[in-house]
Amino acid sequence: MTGPLVLGVDAGGTGSRAVVADLHGHVHGSARGEGANPVAHGLDAAVKTVGDTVRAALAGLDPAAVTACVIGLAGALVTAPPPELLRAAAGLPVTPHTTGDLALAYTAGTTRPDGAVLIAGTGAVAALIRDRTLVRLADGHGWLLGDRGSGQWLGREAVRLALDAVDAGRPLTGAAAAAAARLTGRSDGDGLRAAVLAAVYGEPPARLARLAPLVLDAATDGDAAAQAVVDRAAGLLADTLEAVGPPAADGPVVLAGGLLTAGTPLAAAVRAELARRRPGAALRTAGSAAGAAAWLAARAVAPGAASAALHRALVAGGP
Structure with a gap:
């Protein structure tokens, strides 16, 4: 057993990345996908791309083990898919939290x-x-x-x-x-x-x-x-x-x-x-934005575990 898993997604305008990790900073799955900016690509296409990328990252893993998910979304300041649509498209047991790609890029460089x-x-x-x-x-x-x-x-x-x-x-x-x-x-x-x-x-x-x-x-x-x-x-x-x-x-x-x-x-x-x-x-x-998203997800389920060491492991080790 790997214990609880967290999922981080960087859904950018030209490409998407997802990383699945445990609370010790070990990455158990990762994947890359197409761009998923809902403004540039359309809402339906963005939802599908995020879902496909997440499913690829979870290949061989139990999706039920995912306890939190954070998705950094390019274009989120203009429009963002409803979290429940993203949850359904990705087959997740939890509703993802979405954040903008700018805030996520910042978190990819610091815990402050x-x-x-x-x-x-x-x-x-x-x-x-x-x-x-x-x-x-x-x-x-x-x-x-x-x-x-x-x-x-x-x-x-x-x-x-x-x-x-x-x-x-x-x-x-x-x-x-x-x-x-x-x-x-x-x-x-x-x-x-x-x-x-x-x-x-x-x-x-x-x-x-x-x-x-x-x-x-x-x-x-x-x-x-x-x-x-x-x-x-x-x-x-x-x-x-x-x-x-x-x-x-x-x-x-x-x-x-x-x-x-x-x-x-x-x-x-x-x-x-x-x-x-x-x-x-x-x-x-900044390092891996997908890894930063996974760190934010870890903070949501275990704030005490989301240390600077975990941040370094995920941001340096993510895709």
Whole structure:
């Protein structure tokens, strides 16, 4: 017997993850699924995806052993499936508790209840957190109106570098050349300007985020123009964090999202910028959001067992 089990789910916009663990931090099952943002994918599709992901994580386990479930749901600020629908879709014996993906990303970096979180992935957003609940939000406005410093923003700036070089009659180098080549298959020759524009406007704007790694790689290789873009992105992300106000005294700032949790030049630039603006601030890096959801579920059934050690085990060991 493994004893009571808890279930945590990170139902994101581009992918979902579920982890099943016991109160000692041992993971007994995990699974990955498709995106489950009800705003982007529709309510019915989101419910089905969460249900499928949970059932896959529970394969070979007794669902009746699950004593608590927490689901972090992208898009929860706009709309969220009724918990009973999620319970039925997943075949759970308990009704899951749903929380927003921002509060969950924060919890993936700390056990402290109060602080702030800064997220940079395809989009960018910051939030002030009180008692593990979002109380103030900045940016996250989408590609047209915001997401400053995000992957989409970096990709757009790479295209701008390319077009500026073409307009000035300069050879494309570094991130500019790499972006043009990724979009069109070439980085010089007649008609390059039109080819770049056609490629960009021929696909959804969020797809520009796929060019972000080209900027980061070029900055690592010493491309001054790419490094300048990275530095501007770091400043914009720091501005977004400042917009939500300072966290509670000694409250940590959790850095989350693919651009800030990997060892990227942007992550380093953001840390340097925040150290300059907030000397002494406690910066934390988010781990597994699904593991954090499982930790929150453990808190619901055994508050005394939900220790920092259990948090480390689940956040570091979850999918």
